[in-house]
Amino acid sequence: MEKVKISFKLNGENVTVETPPNKRLLDLLREDFELTSVKEGCGEGECGACTVILNNEAVTSCTVLAPQVDNCEVVTVEGLGKDGELDKLQEKFIEEGAVQCGYCTPGMLLSAKALLEKNPHPSRDEIKTAIEGNLCRCTGYKKIVDAIEASIEE
Amino acid sequence: MLVRGKGIGCMWYGIGNTGLPNPAAAFVKVHIDGSVTVLAGCADIGQGSDTVLSQIVAETLGVTFDKVYIKSGDTEATPEGGATSASRQTYISGNACHFAALEAKENIVKVASEILKCDEEEVVLINNTAYKNGCEDKTITYKEIMLGLKSRGLLAIGKGQFNPSASALVENMQGIPYATYAFATHIAEVEVNTETGEVTVLKIVAAHDVGKAINKKNVEGQIEGGCLMGMGFALSEKLIINNGHMKNPDFNSYIIQTAQDMPEIYPIIVEEESGEGPFGAKGVGEPALIPAAPAIINAIYDAIGIRFTHLPLTADVVLDAIKKKEETK
Amino acid sequence: MKEFNVIGKNVIKKDAVDKVLGKAKFAADMKLPNMLVAGVKRSEVPSGKVININAEKAKKVPGVVSVLTYKDIPGENIIGIINKDEPILVEDKIRRIGDAIAIVAAEDESTLEKALELIEVEIEETQGVFTIEDALKEDSPKVHGDTNILAEKILKRGDVDAAFKKCDVIVENEYSTPVIAHMFIEPEATLANYEEGIITFYSSTQNPHYDRGEVARMLGITLNRVRSVQATTGGGFGGKLDISTQCHTALLAFYTNRPIKMVRSREESMKVSSKRHPHYMKFKTGATKDGKILATDVELLQDTGAYGSYGLAVITRSMVHAQGPYEIPNVRIRAKMVYTNNPMSGAMRGFGVPQVAIGHEGQMDALAEKLGIDPVEIRTKNCFQTGSVTATGQKLVDSIGIYETIKKAADKAEQIMDKEGK
Numbered sequence: 084m085e086k087v088k089i090s091f092k093l094n095g096e097n098v099t100v101e102t103p104p105n106k107r108l109l110d111l112l113r114e115d116f117e118l119t120s121v122k123e124g125c126g127e128g129e130c131g132a133c134t135v136i137l138n139n140e141a142v143t144s145c146t147v148l149a150p151q152v153d154n155c156e157v158v159t160v161e162g163l164g165k166d167g168e169l170d171k172l173q174e175k176f177i178e179e180g181a182v183q184c185g186y187c188t189p190g191m192l193l194s195a196k197a198l199l200e201k202n203p204h205p206s207r208d209e210i211k212t213a214i215e216g217n218l219c220r221c222t223g224y225k226k227i228v229d230a231i232e233a234s235i236e237e
Numbered sequence: 238m239l240v241r242g243k244g245i246g247c248m249w250y251g252i253g254n255t256g257l258p259n260p261a262a263a264f265v266k267v268h269i270d271g272s273v274t275v276l277a278g279c280a281d282i283g284q285g286s287d288t289v290l291s292q293i294v295a296e297t298l299g300v301t302f303d304k305v306y307i308k309s310g311d312t313e314a315t316p317e318g319g320a321t322s323a324s325r326q327t328y329i330s331g332n333a334c335h336f337a338a339l340e341a342k343e344n345i346v347k348v349a350s351e352i353l354k355c356d357e358e359e360v361v362l363i364n365n366t367a368y369k370n371g372c373e374d375k376t377i378t379y380k381e382i383m384l385g386l387k388s389r390g391l392l393a394i395g396k397g398q399f400n401p402s403a404s405a406l407v408e409n410m411q412g413i414p415y416a417t418y419a420f421a422t423h424i425a426e427v428e429v430n431t432e433t434g435e436v437t438v439l440k441i442v443a444a445h446d447v448g449k450a451i452n453k454k455n456v457e458g459q460i461e462g463g464c465l466m467g468m469g470f471a472l473s474e475k476l477i478i479n480n481g482h483m484k485n486p487d488f489n490s491y492i493i494q495t496a497q498d499m500p501e502i503y504p505i506i507v508e509e510e511s512g513e514g515p516f517g518a519k520g521v522g523e524p525a526l527i528p529a530a531p532a533i534i535n536a537i538y539d540a541i542g543i544r545f546t547h548l549p550l551t552a553d554v555v556l557d558a559i560k561k562k563e564e565t566k
Numbered sequence: 567m568k569e570f571n572v573i574g575k576n577v578i579k580k581d582a583v584d585k586v587l588g589k590a591k592f593a594a595d596m597k598l599p600n601m602l603v604a605g606v607k608r609s610e611v612p613s614g615k616v617i618n619i620n621a622e623k624a625k626k627v628p629g630v631v632s633v634l635t636y637k638d639i640p641g642e643n644i645i646g647i648i649n650k651d652e653p654i655l656v657e658d659k660i661r662r663i664g665d666a667i668a669i670v671a672a673e674d675e676s677t678l679e680k681a682l683e684l685i686e687v688e689i690e691e692t693q694g695v696f697t698i699e700d701a702l703k704e705d706s707p708k709v710h711g712d713t714n715i716l717a718e719k720i721l722k723r724g725d726v727d728a729a730f731k732k733c734d735v736i737v738e739n740e741y742s743t744p745v746i747a748h749m750f751i752e753p754e755a756t757l758a759n760y761e762e763g764i765i766t767f768y769s770s771t772q773n774p775h776y777d778r779g780e781v782a783r784m785l786g787i788t789l790n791r792v793r794s795v796q797a798t799t800g801g802g803f804g805g806k807l808d809i810s811t812q813c814h815t816a817l818l819a820f821y822t823n824r825p826i827k828m829v830r831s832r833e834e835s836m837k838v839s840s841k842r843h844p845h846y847m848k849f850k851t852g853a854t855k856d857g858k859i860l861a862t863d864v865e866l867l868q869d870t871g872a873y874g875s876y877g878l879a880v881i882t883r884s885m886v887h888a889q890g891p892y893e894i895p896n897v898r899i900r901a902k903m904v905y906t907n908n909p910m911s912g913a914m915r916g917f918g919v920p921q922v923a924i925g926h927e928g929q930m931d932a933l934a935e936k937l938g939i940d941p942v943e944i945r946t947k948n949c950f951q952t953g954s955v956t957a958t959g960q961k962l963v964d965s966i967g968i969y970e971t972i973k974k975a976a977d978k979a980e981q982i983m984d985k986e987g988k
Contacts, residue, residue, distance in 0.1 A: 113595075118588075119588070119591070119592075119594075119595035120587075120588020120589070121588075122592070122594075122751075122752070122800075123594070123753075123829075124488075124751045124752065124753070124832065125487065125488050125832040126831060126832060127487060127488070127489065127832070129487065129488035129489050130488050130751055130832075132751055132752075159588070160586070160587065160588035161587075161588055169583075169586065169587075173586040173587070176582070176586050177578060177579070177582040177583060177586055178578075179454075180454035180455065180457070180458050180576070180579065182579060182581070182582045182585045182586060183283040183284060183285070183458055183462070183801075184282060184283025184750070184751070184752065184799065184800045184801040185283060185581065185582075185584075185585030185586075185590050185798065185800065186283075186592065186750075186751045186752040186800030186801065187751050188585050188586060188588075189588045192586065210496075211496040211497050211499065212496075212497065214496045215495045215496050215497045216495075217496070218488060218493060218495065218749075218751060219496075219751065220462070220466070220493065220748075220749050220750055220751055220801050220803070221283055221284075221458070221462045221801055222458055222461060222462050223458075223460075223461030223462040223463070223464050223465040223466075223494075223499065223502065224461075224465065224495075224496040224499045225461040225499060225502055226454075226457070226458055226461065227496070228496065228499070243979065243983050243984075244931070244941070245927075245931075245941050245942060245945065245972075245975070245976075246923065246927045247890065247891050247927065247930075247945055247949070247968065247971070247972060248887075248890070248891060248919065248923050248927075249887060249890070249891035249950070249968065250887070250916075250919060251883070251886065251887070254879065255879060255882045255883050255886060256882070278774070278775055280771060280772050280773060280774055280796045280799065281580075281581065281796075281799075282772055282799040282800075282801060282802040282806070283581075283799065283800065283801055283802075285579055285580075285581075287580040287581060288577065288579045288580045288581075291577075291580060292572045292573055292575070292577060293573070295571075295572040296570055296571060296572040296573045299571075301571075301572070302572050302575075302577045302578075307580065309796070310771075310774045310795065310796030311774065311793070311794075311795045311796065312774055312775055312778045312789075312792070312793055312794045312795070313766075313793040313795075317775045318775070319773070319775070320647075320772055320773040320776065320807055321772040321773065321802065322772060322773070322804060322807055322876075322913055322917075323879075323917065363571055364571065406721075406882065406886075406958060409720060409721060409722040409723070410719065410720070410721035410722070410882075410885065410886070410899075410958055411723070411958055411959040412958055412959065412960070413958070413960045414882075414886050414958055414960065415960075417964075417965055418962070418965070418966075420891055420950075420966070420967045420968035420971050421971055422945075422968070422971040422972045422974075422975040422976075423975065424975045424976065424978075424979040424983070426979075426983045440982060440983060442975045442978045442979045442982070442983075443975070444970075444971035444972075444974045444975040444978070445971065446965070446967025446968065446970060446971050448965055449573070449574070450574055451573055451574065452574075452575070452576065452577065453574060453575075453576055454576045454579075455579070463915075466803075466915065467920075470743070470746060470920060474744070474746050474747070475744040475745065475746070476744065476745040476746065476747055476836075476841060476909070478696075478745055478908050478909060480612065480694070480696050481611075481612025481613070481662060481663050481694055481696055481906075481907045481908055481909075482612070482663060483663070483836060483837055483909060486832070486833045486836035486837055487832055487833060487836065488749070488832070491747055491749070491836075493749050501982075503978055503982065505971070505974050505975060505978060507967045507970045507971050507974060508967075509964075509965045509966065509967035509970060510964075510965060511964060511965035512963075512964045512965070514965075516570070516573050517965075519965065522915070523915050523916045523917070523919070526915050526916055526920055527916055527919055527920050527923050528923065528927070530920065530923070530924060531923050531924055531927030531928065532927075534924065534927075534928065535927065535928075535931045535941065538931065544739075544928065544931070544932065546739050546740060546741040546742070546924075546928055547741065547742045547743075548742065548743045548744060548924065549744065
């Protein structure tokens, strides 16, 4: 299959890559950029483990094709935090005990980040709505919601 | 109409394999700089056993948590820990790590007593230091003790193993299946929509006797996760199998709980210490799930007077039962 | 109470930093130079006989490096955590949808998919058994050997029949619980490598030492030649206690001398990983009019599907716990676990106890209602205390916190529920 050339901003850096047009964004990030924080849980956009921020929106990267991000901006967990410091959300996830197996964690962080960028003071219900597409089988969500809440109160 | 009800569910749970040997082992080494390596077979699957085992070793040796590095679940490096199942790892691998740390501590205490010029029984090890009991102002560091070991040609290493004192179940299944049991009670409050049959869980109070909570946040995390898995068991989860064919093998049609379903959860930790457990600890992983579904079913009865006995209680099932009940009135 | 320095403290979880940074390596995230990807050709029928496997076309696809069947297993072709009854690769008998027939290693995913499609498997479909009732019929097809009963057990203490005659109230109910899936978010995966006579594999697993044993027996080599490493594991809940991708990847690595990675899709994971045993339960429980339970009589039927997995642990544990956390002097628990051609049931968080708890807790409330006493009261009145004797004859000596949990939960519920509730 003929490859297409795409350019986009990935975690703040301009990148250009040649990719088969039917390659999923999930695979592009994991294989071509070795960003293995982006996890595959279902391949059908149901579990949210592969969530990334695409032009300020949280999306499941398994349902996006690579050419669709041409000229766009993509953020993964590797792009959170600055100068080697943890993002406040990451800090609070650790402090509040929101991390168990960790497989949903990157996607969960990015859904929360996308919410906070748009709505810096969300209610508890708004937080729950923002992460309802991110499934977690370990925590019961409570400490995740607590962590997101704690990251805004300060 | 929205009707509320409240219900209770209780459980008991034997820690470890039923009436069978299920040992675990660990190695502990204290290094010359006072840092510690733990080698334990126990697989951490996210529940936090690496953390809990490190806490047990740190407490036993009198070092801070950050000094402990744990390597787990590698057959070339770690002794057997048995399965991460049966809510057994805190209790069984926890004891193995505790005993390994105690053995590693023997030479440390011996040398510390020589440096501090006191009896071994008088040595207090805490926060990477040691002092003679009652003389807290005269401390020596762990590093000093370890150099003392070096100059005497001694090492601080330990092995530990533990197998719970259970016995085989013989005639009519009589015997001692488990050395210790965890206990729990959940009370759930639900709201039933009598027009749609939909059940919303509003609150769950979850009291768990875990023996001793080595790590409170980890215990709460297990309880909260268990509550939501229990809600799924009661209300939504069912694999449809038709002549061996699975009809819903995906997240789209097999419904687990989302953040939107989360009720207010109130974990209560009860600590009835177990004589054999490490620092009195038992287990919580599976107990966390068990009482939630019965509490929800009993709460639904309290709300609408229908006693359900076949799971799951999806909205259509509940609505059908409500209609049947109205018809027979 | 003794003061602790580290115990009981909320320290930073050892794995949390790597996990929030996305640096924790799950098996699917790992790779090695020259690595191949692998997959499994599986049965699409629940019951049958393999007549012929033809992999010639698949082998000819450029980029396909290895196609293996049961004939290529140098050691034993049988696994199982308690009773060994599951072939690593089917020899002749198909027992469920998803039985592994052949495995393929290829240079990339699309070549792998093509090869799997090109493997021709001729199967003569046979009549299967799909319900416990059918499985128990004398003339039913047998999933293994000459009976579909994996286990039949009785737990007995006291005399339930005599005790029921002394009861003022008796409640009888039937209960059932469905097949449940673990739904860990990370599907199973393994990366295996064979180097210098040592087979090493990194897996998503709950029991690396068990995995080592099964791989060693399959390859016919000693345990010290096998290194099993648990990769960061994305949840398990009992569903990663069985062998998943370990044996298949190890076998391919052994033959190809190249690193092999196998990652299950969600659908594959759902179809072939173990499930919670569905239970069909009858409970008969009797008490005196002052609310003391005298007897409970329980019958359990459990479907373990095509293979035993952890079934033998589930039947025993469910029976031992079926009385609930209550002191009952007369107990009889009878249970049967059967094979069918349904998906395999095994370990899932609670090993049969969540199922029987639906029964014993339903009974407690039904009894309370009949007796006109409060559901909390009937529980505090009957719950275990120090010195209580269980149905297995065990005297409980310490750490019996059930009463305390009931009281504390009831007190808290009183505070937070009754005000806003009904």
